[in-house]
Every structure is written in C-alpha cells, then in structure tokens.
Amino acid sequence: MSLIRKKIVVKNKQGLHARPAALFVQVANKFDSRISIFRDNEEVNGKSIMGILMLGAEKGSEIIIEAEGEDAQEALGELEKLVLEEEDK
DSSP: OEEEEEEEEOOSTTOSSHHHHHHHHHHHTTSSSEEEEEETTEEEETTOHHHHHHHTOOTTOEEEEEEEETTHHHHHHHHHHHHHOSSOO
C-alpha cells in the first residue's frame, strides 16, 4: 500500500468552495484510498465536503493532498487536475 502526498497551489478562481469542493469529493469518493487535505496546520478528510469547506482554501492557497491506498497514485492524479483547473466547469 502506498502513501503519496503532493503540494499544490489552488488555481481554480473559486478556490475549493461550493461547486469545486463538491466535485473534489465526488472524484475522491471514486477511489478506495484514504484522501486527506492539509492547509496550514489543519487536516481534513478529502471525502467530506464540510471538511473541505472548513479549510477555506481560496485561489492561490497552498494545500497538500495526501492519498493512501492501492489506487493512491491514480486518485492523486485526478484530484490534482481538478485543483489546478483555472476555470470552473
């Protein structure tokens, strides 16, 4: 089982609020891996919309996404793409 983490700067103009957070949770829940997001000294469950909203990660925020499990690499790749998207879909 692997544990990987990646530091990412949020590019989405809305940050990780409302729709982007819901999309993040939707994608995270497709994977078996445990997903965590860190910002400053806070850690939240990446599969919990309330947790993500509590981080208050606006555009330009630096976060760390951590994935642990058999599909961690794939999960991190998809979630990173979401956070780095400039436009809200």
